[in-house]
Amino acid sequence: MAHHKISVTVNGSVESVDVPSNMTLLTMLREKLGLTGTKNGCTAGECGACTVFLNGEPVNSCLVLAVECDGAEVRTVESLARNGQLDPIQQSVIDHNAVQCGFCTPGVLISARALLDRNPDPTEEEIRDALVGNLCRCTGYIRILDAVKDAARVGAAPGTGGSR
Amino acid sequence: MKNVDMQMHVRGTSQFVDDLAAPAGCLHAALVTSRVARGRIRSLDLAEVLAAPGVVAVYTHRDVPGLNEVGHVLRDQPLLAVDQVEYIGQPLALVVAESHQAAWQAAALGRADIEELPAVLDPREALAQGMIHGQKRILVSGDPDAAFQTCRHVVQGRLASGPQEHFYFETQRALAVPTEHDTIKVHASTQSPGAFHRHLAEVLGLPMHKVELDIRRLGGAFGGKESTAVWVVAPALAAFLLKRPVKLVLPRNHDIATSGKRHPYEYDYRIGLDEEGQILAYEVDLYQHAGACADISLAVLGRSFLHASGAYRIPNIRVRAVSCRTNIPPNNAFRGFGVPQGTFAIEAAVTHAAEVLGVPAAQLKRKNLAGDGDVLPFGMVLENTNSGRCWETLDARVDLAARHAAVAEYNRTHTDSKRGLAVVPVCFGISFAQTALNQAGALVNIFVDGSVEVSTGAVEMGQGVNTKIQLVAARTLGIAPDRVRVHTTNTSRVPNASPTSASTGADLNGMATKYACEDLLTRLRRFAGQHLGHDDPEQITIREGVVHLAGKPTELRWEKLVAAAQWARVDLSSHAFYATPNLHLDPKTERGRPFAYYSCGTSLTEVWLDCVRGTYRLESVEVVHDVGRSLSEVIDRGQVAGGVMQGIGWSTVEQLRYAPDGRVLTGANAYKIPDLKSLAPHFAVTLLENSQNPNAVCNSKAVGEPPLIHGLGAWFAILDALRSVRRDKDLPSLPLTPEKVFMYLHG
Ligand code: FES
Ligand code: FES
Numbered sequence: 001m002a003h004h005k006i007s008v009t010v011n012g013s014v015e016s017v018d019v020p021s022n023m024t025l026l027t028m029l030r031e032k033l034g035l036t037g038t039k040n041g042c043t044a045g046e047c048g049a050c051t052v053f054l055n056g057e058p059v060n061s062c063l064v065l066a067v068e069c070d071g072a073e074v075r076t077v078e079s080l081a082r083n084g085q086l087d088p089i090q091q092s093v094i095d096h097n098a099v100q101c102g103f104c105t106p107g108v109l110i111s112a113r114a115l116l117d118r119n120p121d122p123t124e125e126e127i128r129d130a131l132v133g134n135l136c137r138c139t140g141y142i143r144i145l146d147a148v149k150d151a152a153r154v155g156a157a158p159g160t161g162g163s164r
Numbered sequence: 165m166k167n168v169d170m171q172m173h174v175r176g177t178s179q180f181v182d183d184l185a186a187p188a189g190c191l192h193a194a195l196v197t198s199r200v201a202r203g204r205i206r207s208l209d210l211a212e213v214l215a216a217p218g219v220v221a222v223y224t225h226r227d228v229p230g231l232n233e234v235g236h237v238l239r240d241q242p243l244l245a246v247d248q249v250e251y252i253g254q255p256l257a258l259v260v261a262e263s264h265q266a267a268w269q270a271a272a273l274g275r276a277d278i279e280e281l282p283a284v285l286d287p288r289e290a291l292a293q294g295m296i297h298g299q300k301r302i303l304v305s306g307d308p309d310a311a312f313q314t315c316r317h318v319v320q321g322r323l324a325s326g327p328q329e330h331f332y333f334e335t336q337r338a339l340a341v342p343t344e345h346d347t348i349k350v351h352a353s354t355q356s357p358g359a360f361h362r363h364l365a366e367v368l369g370l371p372m373h374k375v376e377l378d379i380r381r382l383g384g385a386f387g388g389k390e391s392t393a394v395w396v397v398a399p400a401l402a403a404f405l406l407k408r409p410v411k412l413v414l415p416r417n418h419d420i421a422t423s424g425k426r427h428p429y430e431y432d433y434r435i436g437l438d439e440e441g442q443i444l445a446y447e448v449d450l451y452q453h454a455g456a457c458a459d460i461s462l463a464v465l466g467r468s469f470l471h472a473s474g475a476y477r478i479p480n481i482r483v484r485a486v487s488c489r490t491n492i493p494p495n496n497a498f499r500g501f502g503v504p505q506g507t508f509a510i511e512a513a514v515t516h517a518a519e520v521l522g523v524p525a526a527q528l529k530r531k532n533l534a535g536d537g538d539v540l541p542f543g544m545v546l547e548n549t550n551s552g553r554c555w556e557t558l559d560a561r562v563d564l565a566a567r568h569a570a571v572a573e574y575n576r577t578h579t580d581s582k583r584g585l586a587v588v589p590v591c592f593g594i595s596f597a598q599t600a601l602n603q604a605g606a607l608v609n610i611f612v613d614g615s616v617e618v619s620t621g622a623v624e625m626g627q628g629v630n631t632k633i634q635l636v637a638a639r640t641l642g643i644a645p646d647r648v649r650v651h652t653t654n655t656s657r658v659p660n661a662s663p664t665s666a667s668t669g670a671d672l673n674g675m676a677t678k679y680a681c682e683d684l685l686t687r688l689r690r691f692a693g694q695h696l697g698h699d700d701p702e703q704i705t706i707r708e709g710v711v712h713l714a715g716k717p718t719e720l721r722w723e724k725l726v727a728a729a730q731w732a733r734v735d736l737s738s739h740a741f742y743a744t745p746n747l748h749l750d751p752k753t754e755r756g757r758p759f760a761y762y763s764c765g766t767s768l769t770e771v772w773l774d775c776v777r778g779t780y781r782l783e784s785v786e787v788v789h790d791v792g793r794s795l796s797e798v799i800d801r802g803q804v805a806g807g808v809m810q811g812i813g814w815s816t817v818e819q820l821r822y823a824p825d826g827r828v829l830t831g832a833n834a835y836k837i838p839d840l841k842s843l844a845p846h847f848a849v850t851l852l853e854n855s856q857n858p859n860a861v862c863n864s865k866a867v868g869e870p871p872l873i874h875g876l877g878a879w880f881a882i883l884d885a886l887r888s889v890r891r892d893k894d895l896p897s898l899p900l901t902p903e904k905v906f907m908y909l910h911g
Contacts, residue, residue, distance in 0.1 A: 022265075036183035037176020039383070041333045042416040044832040049333060077176035090174040097166055097798045100806060101626025102173030103333035103383030109174060131840045137331050137384050138626045139802060140809030141843045 006070035010035070011079035019066040026050045026061040028069075029076060037077040037106050041135075048134035051107035052076045058114040060133075077106035080113065089113050092151035093144075100138030108134045112148045122152055165645055165796055168631050169381065169624070180383050181337045181353050182413055190339075191220055193399045193412040194267035196257040196274030197422060198249040201283035201491040201826030205247050209275040210257055216273055218266030221406060223258040228401065230369030236359065236391040238297070241457040241494065243367055243397055249278060250456035251493050252827045253422030255394055260402045260410060268415060283826045287430055287453040287488035295489040297458040301469055303754045305541040306480030311445035315436030319517045323433065324897040325508050327453075328426035328498055328814045329830075331837050332625075334383025335419040336395035339411040340403035347374040348404055352396040353382045355389045355623050356663040361655040363393040368404050372655075375400075379653040382625035386810070387497030389625075390663045391460040392424055420835060421828040424496030425820065427464055428453040429505045435513040441521055443532045446478045448509050450485040455494040461487045464495075466597050467502035470758065473541055474510035475551065475591035477534040481541045491826050497665060499810060500872045503592055507873050511588065512895060515880060519887065524568055525880070526587040530555060533589055543755040550790045550855055551591060551764040557852060558587070558766045558788040567768065575888045583783070584885030585770045588877040590789070592870035593759030594667055594860075595744055601662040602744035602760075604672035608637065608680040610736040614723035616641065616648045618680075621661020622673035623653050627868055628799035629669040635795055636674045636861060640681035642706030643722050667763070667866035670795065672742055674861035679740035687736075691729045692720065761859040763870040765789030765852075767808070769877030773885040778906025780882055782812065782844035787874050789849070792857035792865030804849045804871040811875015813838045816882070816899050 001020040008015055010033060017032050026043075029035045029052070041049030043062045050061040053075035080087040086094070089112045099105050108131065115122055115130035122130070127148045136144060172178035196213060210222050225232045225244040235241035245256045256276055261267035284290045312318060338352035348368065354360045357377055365372040382389060399412035414423075429452055436445040450468050454461035465487045472483040514532070518525035534540075535551045558564070564587065571583045596602050607619040618637050624630040630650040638645040651657065662672065689701040692711050696718060698704070705712045711720040730736055749756035767787040773780045787808055791800045817836045821829040857865045882900045886908055896908050 030182075034185070035176075036179070039180075039333070040182075042832040044416060046832045047333065077174075081175055086174065093174055094166065094170050097170070097802055099167060099170050099173045099626075100628070100802055101333060101382065101384045102169060102178055103180065103626075105173045106176045128840050128843075133839075135333075135837055135839055137333055137386070137810070137837060138806045140805035140807075140847075141838075141840050142805050142847050143802065145840065145843065 004067045006067060008069045009073045011075055017066070021067060023066045024062050025052070025064040025066050025069055025074070028066040029061060035076050035078055039103050039106055041103065048107040048111065049104050051110040051134065053110060053114065058111050077109055080109060087113065088154060089116060089148070089151040092147040096143045096147035096150065098139060098143035098147040104134060104136040108136065108144055112151065115148070116152055120152060124149065165631060165635055166798060167628050168634060179380060180334055181339055181351050184339060184351060186411065187341055187409040190409040190411055191260050191262065191402065191406065192264040192267040193402045193410050194259045194271040195255045195398060196259060196271045198245065198252055198254040198256055198276065200249055200278045200280055201252050203249055203278040203280040205245060205249060206277040206279060208256060209277070212273040213259055213270045216266065216270035218262040219259060219270045220262065221260045221402070223401065223405065227405060228367060231366045233366065234363050234393040234397055235457060236460050237462060238458040241459065243394060251491050253493050255398070258398050258402060260406060264413060283491040285490055285492065285822065285826050287451045287490060290488040290490045291451065291486060297454055297487040297489050298462045300484060300486045301466070301754065303469060303483040303541055304481070308445045308447055308480040308482045311480035312436045315444050316439045317517060317520055318434065318436045319513065319520050320434040321516055321895060323431040323509060323512050323895060325429050325505055326897065326899055327428045327495065327820045328818050329420055329820055329835055330386045330388030330498060331835065332384030332386055332388055335416055336389065336414040336423065337412060338396040338399050339409065340400040341409045342403050342407050347376065348400060349376045349378065350396065350400050351378050351380070353389055354379060354396055355382070355385045355625065355665055356391065357621055357623065357653050357655050358661040359663060360393050360396055363397055364400050367397045367401060377655045379623050382623060385625040386499045387501060387665060388423060390497045390665050392494065392496055417831045420831060422493050424455065424459060424494050426498035426814065427461065427495040427505065429468070431509040433509050433513045435517050437517055437521070441523060441528050441531050443476060443478050445480040446473065446510065446513065447482045448472055450483070450506070450509070452485065452487045453490055453495065454487045455490055455492045457494040459494040459496045461495060463598060464497060464502040468506035470542060470593065470597060471503045471506035472510060474507045475534055475589035476510060476514065476532040477538045478541065483541070492822060499807065500869045501666060503869070504811065504814065504873055504876065508876060508898060511876060511880060515883065516895065519891065526564060529587060529589060534591060542749070544757045544759065546762060548857060549591065549762050549764045550852055551589065554764050554766045554788045554790055554852055555589060557850065558768060558786060561788070561850065562768050562786050564768065567770070580775050582773045582775055582885040582888050583770065584773060584881045584883065584888065585768060586877045586880030586884055588767050588874055588880065590765045590870050590873040592763045592873065594671065594761055594763055594866045595747055595759045596662065596666045596668060597749065597758045599747045599749065599758065602668070602672065602747055603662060603742065604676040605658045605661065605739060605741050606673060606676035606680045607657050607739045608677065608684060610684060610726055612727050612730050614647060614726045617651050618648060618677055619651045619654065619657040620673035620677060621653060621658045622669045623664040625664070627669065627803060628796065629664065629673065631799060632670040632795045633674055633677050636677050637681050640678050641685060643709045667868035667870065669868070670864065671860045671866055672744065675742040676740050678861055679742060680738040683738040683740055684736065687734050688725060688729055691732060691734050692725055695728060696720065761857060761865070763790060763865050765870065765874065767874035767877050769881040771878065771881040771885055773882065775889055775909055778909055779902045780905060782842070782878060784846040785844045785877065787849045787871065788852060789871055790852040790855050790865060791867045792855050792860065793863040794851060795862055795864045797851065800851060800867045801849050803867045807869065807871035808874045809838050811872040812842065812878045814899060815875055815879035817901055819899055819901050
């Protein structure tokens with residue numbers, strides 16, 4: 001398998017990584033960079049647990065090849081809190097107890113952050129549309145929905161997701 | 165109080181098995197599995213596997229140092245096949261390679277020469293061929309034959325319910341690390357510390373004290389990590405043989421294709437009622453589609469069997485149940501453990517009867533609702549159920565009569581769309597029906613700085629059991645919850661633990677924790693009395709971390725008390741044990757009191773149906789459930805909501821298909837679990853007020869499984885809408901996917 005040296009900015013720091021052609025962004029984050037916050041729920045683009053920001057857009061990192069990320073900017077759940085201070089969406093998820101096993105949570109947070117960055121005042125329908133790809137087997141969703149609504153209501157504060 | 169792990173979960177710092185830093189030299193395991201559903205193995209050809217890049221070793225059953233067996237209840241499940249295969253996906257060989265990808269790619273190259281035998285994939289056919297697990301069970305109460313003679317209405321039918329994939333977000337996995345003195349430490353995603361510990365030791369041929377199983381947290385389990393030990397034992401075997409760390413992470417599609425599911429069932433029912441709609445007699449045959457090995461199927465069947473009367477008072481009953489051995493992967497536990505199936509049959513029978521009688525199903529249900537003092541078919545007298553109160557609470561919230569009228573009016577005035585509703589009462593026995601499993605141990609250590617560490621056999625899988633245990637300890641000791649930490653579940657600290665299942669995790673382990681804390685408190689109060697120059701320990705209490713004497717706070721704080729006690733040579737560690745009292749079931753007579761108490765609730769589900777397309781929307785779900793005096797309302801509400809949604813998934817969209825050769829056809833891209841758009845616009849959970857439960861820790865009631873049954877309301881509400889269109893067809897099977905709805909309407 002051919003290997004490639006890529007340069008990618010992850011959570012603000014420039015990383016130079018040696019990746020095989022078939023390695024996904026998800027595997028690179030978890031295994032090459034030790035960023036295990038991003039989870040692998042299906043490796044098939046179905047569950048959303050692996051959602052990260054790629055150049056400001058939420059993507060399923062299990063469907064992106066690491067080599068495609070040469071020169072790109074990636075942000076993961078580990079970057080949401082700034083100086084230990086939780087992002088409002090993280091706080092809202094805690095306030096609403098929208099976590100059970102926690103395996104879907106990192107992906108949910110990224111999708112929600114992405115939604116609030118582009119639309120600080122989403123309707124319920126818009127929230128459902130934006131998070132329909134983030135499955136959760138534990139919570140039954142009601143609290144996830146409420147947490148996102150509330151994060152929007154209290155003013156979603158500065159976005160941490162995009163590169164803008 | 166909130167789930168203690170939440171801060172870490174939102175920061176992405178909580179660790180699951182695959183997040184632990186891989187030890188140096190860690191290898192990866194994969195399985196070569198059968199592509200034939202039934203046959204005799206002539207030979208295995210593993211040369212290509214061994215030659216594949218990165219492969220370090222390949223093992224077959226011949227390499228197993230101990231017992232080649234992982235059968236959970238019966239000894240009928242080899243770890244690696246010996247001379248025959250019973251299902252597609254059955255493990256034939258174990259591959260170890262330098263990377264996860266290399267291991268699974270190599271495993272796909274395995275070839276087996278198998279003499280094929282005709283596979284049996286239909287439970288009734290299996291039964292006809294005598295392919296069953298264990299024995300048939302029969303329960304008779306009253307005189308059903310005589311009672312049917314006197315019934316004004318007798319209604320009968322056939323039914324089927326399908327499999328359900330657990331779809332725990334974290335697939336099956338384990339990391340095994342060889343340690344000194346030929347011991348091994350295994351980090352695994354399992355609900356069954358005690359049983360898996362034993363399986364590990366048996367397969368490796370080691371005494372159990374050389375195997376340590378450590379469980380931190382699970383990314384969901386729902387029963388699917390209770391009994392099938394293959395994926396935990398296999399990497400341990402490789403690690404043991406190679407003396408190197410080995411990890412196995414089951415890829416999602418392998419997990420779906422080879423792991424057990426909620427058992428599909430088929431049912432024949434007959435129900436008899438008098439003029440007034442009183443149920444006089446009920447007869448049901450349960451055919452469980454169990455798969456190739458017994459796994460935990462007989463226990464699941466037992467629960468369906470004991471819950472055949474559902475939430476109703478039925479004086480004359482006959483239940484026959486049989487576990488059919490078929491050539492699909494062995495099915496296993498799934499939240500509800502057979503109760504959803506047993507309940508489905510009686511709910512369908514009552515609904516069918518209501519149709520014949522021309523009355524709303526809810527009316528029959530209310531009339532026949534079992535409550536305190538009623539006797540269940542196996543002789544247990546119901547107490548403290550609050551079943552009627554749950555129903556009245558729901559009625560007061562939603563006004564059932566008005567809802568019925570609104571649906572009827574809508575349906576009278578609409579032809580292209582219809583509405584439907586269903587009221588589902590739940591009555592769910594709490595305890596393992598296997599009496600021996602109702603035991604738990606807890607180890608509580610108090611350190612000299614006043615911090616407290618609790619170890620139990622309970623496994624945290626998102627249900628919040630660690631938080632509940634932390635609360636029980638803090639409450640019992642009289643200190644703040646943040647002074648208490650619940651440690652990982654580890655077989656070296658708490659041995660022989662029962663699985664965390666049957667909704668009993670908090671009941672059993674919470675009670676053991678309470679006992680251990682009470683023991684420590686007794687020692688500390690005695691010491692505090694001496695310390696304060698007061699020798700009546702009865703006068704000493706600890707509240708909010710402060711020692712009180714005769715109800716008044718003293719200068720003595722918890723931290724000081726603990727340090728002084730240790731210096732005075734008071735033992736600050738205690739192990740305690742709890743076994744649920746007064747449980748028994750005689751397998752010969754099928755009579756007894758297998759459950760400590762019942763968990764009840766009632767719900768209303770409403771749907772809207774597009775009669776042209778066959779699509780539907782859940783409009784509203786209103787649940788009232790009794791959780792006793794809740795240990796943590798936020799956790800319990802979450803359990804109710806999540807359970808109901810899983811039940812809705814099972815009832816509506818979760819469909820798994822098998823090919824005619826027994827292969828699972830549905831992968832992650834086709835198996836649909838409910839998503840955010842499945843959530844009804846109105847979804848409300850009410851916890852019954854003023855409920856007490858003397859039979860569980862701190863007056864609480866178990867909450868893990870019972871609410872799932874409310875999800876059946878989705879199936880019955882859709883059915884209600886469908887039957888308002890046409891009734892000239894048999895009841896459809898569960899789940900009611902949009903395709904099935906379309907075929908029912910237009911087929
Ligand atoms: S792991 Fe990427 S979508 Fe599931
Ligand atoms: S909290 Fe477990 S999958 Fe969402």
